[in-house]
Amino acid sequence: MFKPFKFAQNVGPSLGMIQYALNNYWKFENIKEHCNVLEVGCGPGNTTHDYLLGLFPKTLQTYIGIDKSKPMVEYAQKHYQNDPRLKFKLMDITTDSLPNNFLQAFDHVLSFQCLQFVSDHRKSLSNIYRMTKPGGNTFFTLPVRSVLFDVYEELAQNDIWKPYLKDYRKFLTPTQFFVDPQPQLHFETILKEVGFSTVVCVSFDQNVVLPKKLFFAFVDSVCVYPIPKDLMDNFLEEVFEGMKRRKCVNDNNQDEQYVTTPCNFLIAYAIKPHLNSLAANSL
Template sequence: MEKPELYIKTSSLAKLNAEYVLDQHLEFFQNIDNCVVLDVGCGPGNITHEKIFPLLPKTKKKLIGIDISRDNIEYARKHHQIDPRISYEEMDILTDDIPNEYIGTFDIIVSLFCFHFIGDHRKALKNIHKMLKPGGKVLINFMKKSLLPNMYQYVYNKPKWTKYMSNFNEVVFINQPDDSLKELFEEVGFWQVQYEEQESNYLYNSDYGFGIVQSLNMFDVPKDLEREFIEDHLEYYEVNGVLAKNDADYVLNKYLSVLQTNNNNIVLDVGCGPGNVTYEKLLPLLPTSTKQIIGVDISNNNIEYARQHYQMDPKVSYEQLDILTDTIPNKYVEAFDLIVSLYCFHLVGDHRKAFTNIYKMLKPGGKVLISFISKSLIPDMYQYVYENPKWTKYMSNFKDVVFKPQTDEFTKKLFDEIGFVQVRSEERENTYTYNKEYAYGIIKSLNLFDVPKDLEKEFIENQFEYVENSGYVDADDNGKKQYHFSHTLFVITAGKF
């Protein structure tokens, strides 16, 4: 984070969380005379000075803010060091050499909205423990789960950016369950460990969202490429944000009875992506008797990321597998009691072959739970540009990656023909409305074809042309264009004799 002023302008989320945490723990800062306090990850100093300092007892002796960023520290010294008891120092909380004057020095150590930028929580907590006085207290809050790690991985996977993100593993945190965090604190040496979890959702316009992502940039990208770099971050939110999460939550919670059957000993998640839904959504809903859950995906980058970030439970593992393979590994044949696939099959061109492979991997008596987008404007939009000779040569994988809109009856018949039994399905229609800029961004982010960079803008504009000419556009109350993206979520369950 090297843009203090921009961060302050776009840090409403950090401020709101700081206010909530500090207000809930007022007693934490009281009745400690001549206390020495440390704020870890103070950023540009505004929260240190404006939020923490006023809560300390009048007899406070010193409040020190530390941050890894020299720009932040210089800004804090200039704008938020107006009391002689406040000071700011540059320090990496992952340092191997804690200054001697900090060891066993602090009565209170606070860290607000910082630890989700720290890759090694164990080392950071050990350093905090070393700097705390015996009898001292710590108050730490951070984003335990968010889209940030997957967003950074999405960008890191693009060869254009990988070379600028050499510090990726150091600064990208891992989503963690409550139990592992509590255990980590206790292993380091803390006691009387208490924690809470609060889920929050925030809605921003595109300009503000751009500013937030820009202010959080932790990578050394050349200035002339920075805007494109930030836009690629925002692509992730457009593709993998609320829409996919809401649909996954809906399916898993509605079909709990399928998930929680006691004989679901071995489970397969097809199209697991980066592993977040497998680990955070699917695993907690399975019965405690489940022995193993394997996530498979065609993307090696996704699998490597899932292994690094979402394999904290020994039951969970990830393997690279193309669901359209001609050769299913022998160990997978009739190996699974339950096979799940969420939000994947609209990216699979040959449903018959994919469902046949799933049938082969299912044990007799096993069940499947599959959801995907069965109808949307996307296939017709791609067909529109595919028929333009200018683009056909760049879309050689068109039939492999573009699904055909399917009816409920067609898919159920396909399941019957393959051999599935007790086939049940439902369709759920959803419509989302966006402004022009956001709609354009979604279409850009969904590009599945290898179009030369100098032609990409024209290629996207041709797709956007289809949307505008196909009745998906009208005007809002202010006369501005708004774009309606509708899709039908198809959910199917079935078994095997």
């Protein structure tokens, strides 16, 4: 995802899911005064700055957004790092080398609509656990299945798009390919195995409906594949045709075409036990 300006301009579908999660599940978060916060997958920083930062008390000490995309982080630093508590840093959540000052450093670790681009959930959640303070928590959302991802898989077999989508599975959540999908169990199991105590882990179906023009803009903005600029318009048309074949395109009364993308979303909240709890469990 290397188009920070386009992503910032087309954040609507992602923001809708974030707002749903906040409205229905943020009550579990137990926000701490004088807290340190880490956001995994901050993108261009606009959602972080405009919506998420305000969820925390004025006593917030630090809010660090990380992303593995250098253009995204540079854009965020340039446009949104105007609050002394807010910093954006380049980091891959699946790294083997976490910064020492990040270990057990954060009261709250957030991730919104990011982990669908991570194929190794065990590594990412293990790193999140290692960066969470004892007694701290993590709260994250992601689409765990999407018809749009099915279209990408289809295009990856096409001779024209195969060179650009050959590694498409590396950029998609493995839950997309489960034969008997139970994504909440997948995440519950990993969260518990890395050490968290899971409080909430739910998945549900939801349709994302966009006019054709906005659908094209959104797909372009979140495309993680190296499609050349001169082929992007053709690629978007191919994606649109793939959605048509899946009966996901409809006309309204004004003959405007709309694309409905069926998705399955997951919301998870988990607590890292206090050190005394860990000691008691080991006895």
